[in-house]
Every structure is written in C-alpha cells, then in structure tokens.
Amino acid sequence: MTDYDDVEILLVEDSDSDAEMTMRAFKRSNFVNRLYRVRDGVEALDFVMCRGAFADRDANQMPKVLLLDLKMPRLNGLDVLRELKSRPETKAIPVVVMTSSHQDRDIEQCYQLGVNGYVTKPVQFDSFSEAIANIGMYWLTVNEVKR
Amino acid sequence: MNGAAAELDRLTYAVSHDLRAPVRAVIGYAAVFDEDYSAQLDDEGRRLLAIISREAQRTMSMIDALLDLSRIGRHVTADKPLDMTSMVRAVAIEVASEPLVTVDVLPASSGDPDLIRRVWSNLLANAVTATKSQPAARIRVWATQESDRIVYHVGDNGIGFDMSGVDRLFAVFQKLHHDREFPGLGSGLAVVKQIVSRHGGAVWAEGRVEDGATFSFALPIGHAQ
Numbered sequence: 001m002t003d004y005d006d007v008e009i010l011l012v013e014d015s016d017s018d019a020e021m022t023m024r025a026f027k028r029s030n031f032v033n034r035l036y037r038v039r040d041g042v043e044a045l046d047f048v049m050c051r052g053a054f055a056d057r058d059a060n061q062m063p064k065v066l067l068l069d070l071k072m073p074r075l076n077g078l079d080v081l082r083e084l085k086s087r088p089e090t091k092a093i094p095v096v097v098m099t100s101s102h103q104d105r106d107i108e109q110c111y112q113l114g115v116n117g118y119v120t121k122p123v124q125f126d127s128f129s130e131a132i133a134n135i136g137m138y139w140l141t142v143n144e145v146k147r
Numbered sequence: 148m149n150g151a152a153a154e155l156d157r158l159t160y161a162v163s164h165d166l167r168a169p170v171r172a173v174i175g176y177a178a179v180f181d182e183d184y185s186a187q188l189d190d191e192g193r194r195l196l197a198i199i200s201r202e203a204q205r206t207m208s209m210i211d212a213l214l215d216l217s218r219i220g221r222h223v224t225a226d227k228p229l230d231m232t233s234m235v236r237a238v239a240i241e242v243a244s245e246p247l248v249t250v251d252v253l254p255a256s257s258g259d260p261d262l263i264r265r266v267w268s269n270l271l272a273n274a275v276t277a278t279k280s281q282p283a284a285r286i287r288v289w290a291t292q293e294s295d296r297i298v299y300h301v302g303d304n305g306i307g308f309d310m311s312g313v314d315r316l317f318a319v320f321q322k323l324h325h326d327r328e329f330p331g332l333g334s335g336l337a338v339v340k341q342i343v344s345r346h347g348g349a350v351w352a353e354g355r356v357e358d359g360a361t362f363s364f365a366l367p368i369g370h371a372q
Contacts, residue, residue, distance in 0.1 A: 017172035123171050
C-alpha cells in the first residue's frame with residue numbers, strides 16, 4: 001500500500017507552515033483520517049485523476065474532502081476548482097477552499113464554480129483548530145458521500 | 148484616484164495581503180510552541196515567548212488596518228439619505244454611556260450609511276477615550292451649515308493634543324499620545340479621513356493639550372443627488 005491509498009482528506013497547500021498547522025489541528029481534534037498533502041494545483045489534479053506521480057493510485061478511491069488553498073504556484077486553486085467541478089467523475093468531491101484573507105470577489109467566484117465551502121484561515125491557532133475541527137466534523141462524519 | 152495613487156493602493160493591498168500568511172504562521176507556531184513547551188520554560192522564557200506572540204499579533208492588526216484602509220479607498224460608496232441625528236444617537240449608545248454625549252439635532256446628509264457610521268463610531272470612541280480620566284467628562288455633537296456643505300463636529304473636554312502635531316493626526320499609525328493614555332494602533336482617524344474623502348468631504352481638528360479637542364468633518368450638500 002502506498003502512502004496515498006485510502007486518503008480521506010486531500011490537502012492542497014503550498015505553504016509548509018499552513019500545511020503543518022492544518023495537520024496539527026486535525027490531530028488536536030482527534031481526527032485520525034488519512035490526510036495526504038500536495039503542494040500545488042497540478043499535483044492536486046494529478047492526484048485526483050490518477051495521473052503523473054499518482055498513476056498507480058486507485059481511481060475508485062476518492063477523498064471525502066479536498067481542502068484547497070487559492071494562491072498557489074503553477075496552477076492556482078480557482079483553476080483546480082473549475083477543472084474538478086466541470087468533470088462528471090470528480091464534481092461530486094466536496095471542495096472546501098481555505099484561504100488567507102477574506103476577498104469578496106474570490107468568494108463569489110468560488111461559489112459560481114460550485115465550491116462546497118469557503119473558509120478564511122483564522123489568525124489565532126485556537127480558532128484555526130476549531131475551523132479545521134468543524135470542517136472535519138462536517139465533511140468526514142456528518143456528510144454522506146456517494147459510495 | 149489618479150494613476151499613481153491607484154498603483155500605490157494596489158501595491159499596499161498586495162503587500163498587506165501577502166504579509167498576512169507569514170505573520171499568521173508566526174502567531175500559529177508561537178501558540179503551538181507555548182502549548183507544547185511552556186511547561187519546560189522558566190518565567191523569563193515564557194515572558195519572551197509572550198512578547199513574540201504579542202508583537203506578531205500587533206503586526207497582524209496593522210496589516211489588517213492597512214487592508215481595511217485600502218478597501219475603503221476602493222469601496223463603491225452607496226449614496227443614501229442619512230438621518231444623522233438618529234445615527235449618532237445610536238452610535239453614542241454603543242460607544243459611550245449615553246449621558247456623556249450630548250447630541251444636537253443634526254441636518255440630514257447623504258452618503259454610505261455603513262461608512263459614515265464608522266466615522267461617527269471612531270470619532271465618538273476617541274472622544275470617550277480622551278475624556279476617560281476626566282471627572283466631569285463632556286462630549287457634544289453639533290453641526291453647522293454652510294452654503295455648499297454641512298460641517299459636523301465632535302467636541303470633548305478631554306486630554307486634547309498639541310496643535311503642532313495636527314498634520315500627523317490623520318496619518319495611519321501616527322499617534323500623538325502614549326499607549327497608556329490612548330491605546331490603539333492609530334488607524335481610527337486615518338479611516339475617518341479616508342471615508343470622508345471618499346464622500347468628497349474634508350476633515351480637520353483643533354485641540355489644546357489637556358484642554359479638549361474638536362474634530363470636524365464636512366460633507367458636500369447634494370452629494371447624493
């Protein structure tokens with residue numbers, strides 16, 4: 001089994017700090033779900049579509065939730081979102097955008113593209129953990145996914 | 148805005164926006180460090196960590212203040228009739244124990260209700276702070292009508308300021324008082340100026356050390372029409 005099998009949370013985040021904080025926040029809230037992190041939009045699409053470095057990934061296993069940063073090198077979050085939501089085989093994957101700062105234009109664009117949630121990363125670590133816990137609670141435990 | 152100002156504003160916005168991520172990381176790592184290692188630190192270690200955390204928070208607040216100013220500058224202002232008397236009375240209840248503030252009947256104006264409300268809120272909050280150590284604090288709001296504009300005034304009998312620094316008063320992060328007298332980042336009056344400018348108006352202030360201050364802003368008549 002590779003370390004990207006049975007992934008339930010796909011974290012798409014270029015910042016090492018934010019990625020570490022996110023993983024820490026999941027652990028702190030006792031989520032043991034498998035999380036895999038990719039660093040930009042190209043890697044995110046490769047992962048989901050089992051291409052490139054992820055060519056041997058099992059295409060029947062889709063993450064339960066994809067946490068997506070917006071501002072990333074190569075392919076940004078909006079492009080990833082547009083691509084995922086335009087394909088029948090990937091549009092059911094819940095995508096929660098997590099971004100640095102609140103910008104109305106981004107929020108509107110994300111919802112136009114079919115995002116499932118939009119969260120501004122809170123500044124305080126306690127609030128950040130809480131936001132992550134809420135995301136985990138909803139998308140990993142409450143929300144029913146297509147089997 | 149002209150070309151150079153617009154470019155400067157765009158730059159301010161981009162820089163402040165991009166600075167949030169690393170500052171948030173400092174705040175986050177300091178919190179994590181505190182959570183995991185504070186038991187192993189002595190008092191001095193914990194004091195130093197608290198300072199790192201506090202200064203990072205302050206940096207974030209400053210960045211957010213710059214972003215806020217930049218947003219106001221680019222905000223498309225609504226142009227609605229404003230019942231200034233009731234607006235000011237409502238704000239006065241929020242920021243002060245009401246008896247402290249005497250509000251005259253004010254001429255109506257027009258503009259963006261949310262933004263003009265912030266103007267009043269900042270001016271009244273400042274007046275409250277300026278008079279907090281005053282045994283008989285008084286704050287009064289009144290207006291004067293001129294041919295082409297209405298001038299609104301907030302006067303107090305608080306700690307005042309030295310007129311030699313009046314130019315710095317409305318500049319962002321410039322303060323004429325120490326934090327213990329007047330806490331805050333020093334962005335409130337910059338916000339006031341930015342909002343009033345967006346409405347085609349002007350702001351100014353008069354004061355004397357330990358002898359009160361009056362802050363005034365003028366809104367052109369017919370701005371809404």
